[in-house]
Amino acid sequence: AQSVTQLDSQVPVFEEAPVELRCNYSSSVSVYLFWYVQYPNQGLQLLLKYLSGSTLVKGINGFEAEFNKSQTSFHLRKPSVHISDTAEYFCAVSDLEAGTALIFGKGTTLSVSS
Amino acid sequence: DSGVTQTPKHLITATGQRVTLRCSPRSGDLSVYWYQQSLDQGLQFLIQYYNGEERAKGNILERFSAQQFPDLHSELNLSSLELGDSALYFCASEDRVTGELFFGEGSRLTVL
Numbered sequence: 001a002q003s004v005t006q007l008d009s010q011v012p013v014f015e016e017a018p019v020e021l022r023c024n025y026s027s028s029v030s031v032y033l034f035w036y037v038q039y040p041n042q043g044l045q046l047l048l049k050y051l052s053g054s055t056l057v058k059g060i061n062g063f064e065a066e067f068n069k070s071q072t073s074f075h076l077r078k079p080s081v082h083i084s085d086t087a088e089y090f091c092a093v094s095d096l097e098a099g100t101a102l103i104f105g106k107g108t109t110l111s112v113s114s
Numbered sequence: 115d116s117g118v119t120q121t122p123k124h125l126i127t128a129t130g131q132r133v134t135l136r137c138s139p140r141s142g143d144l145s146v147y148w149y150q151q152s153l154d155q156g157l158q159f160l161i162q163y164y165n166g167e168e169r170a171k172g173n174i175l176e177r178f179s180a181q182q183f184p185d186l187h188s189e190l191n192l193s194s195l196e197l198g199d200s201a202l203y204f205c206a207s208e209d210r211v212t213g214e215l216f217f218g219e220g221s222r223l224t225v226l
Binding site: 046104 | 118149159204206212214217
């Protein structure tokens with residue numbers, strides 16, 4: 001069965017520093033990949049998605065992610081974070097072959113301080 | 115605003131009781147998913163409905179059930195509640211083309 005591993009449960013950074021949140025998924029021929037963000041007391045909101053085409057995907061709020069098929073990774077990056085980026089970030093995969101529901105990682109809490 | 119509406123936003127009840135959570139998907143979306151989010155288990159897929167039919171089951175307890183009605187709204191029924199059922203329950207509707215899920219703001223259930 002498909003699974004998603006978010007390698008860091010918590011990532012503390014200072015404002016204006018770069019950040020990378022790591023995500024690996026179990027191997028599959030065809031997948032769609034997503035990053036969602038959850039701000040405190042809110043639902044999940046899509047940051048970006050990879051469906052096909054360019055492996056570098058740009059999303060909202062200055063985030064981007066790179067799909068690496070050989071490493072089965074989909075790491076999320078931002079060159080300069082803001083206090084307002086403090087939230088929980090979820091990586092998710094949709095296995096097109098198995099036709100399963102979206103599978104989420106356990107989440108990474110990004111804490112940005114000044 | 116995702117377009118997905120969940121009610122109630124907060125619910126406090128006692129062990130042994132039964133509650134119903136309601137979800138209205140985005141206009142045009144046929145598929146509804148239910149997820150449970152708790153501190154120790156993370157975001158767990160419970161069940162999916164597509165156009166009124168159950169499509170997939172995840173880690174859903176036998177005490178829990180769901181249905182999707184002809185108008186496509188869905189209800190998640192939780193019975194014989196236990197303390198461990200306290201969690202945030204999310205509903206999401208699926209874009210038919212991309213598979214992207216649009217989440218509601220969740221229903222926070224507290225079982226005392």
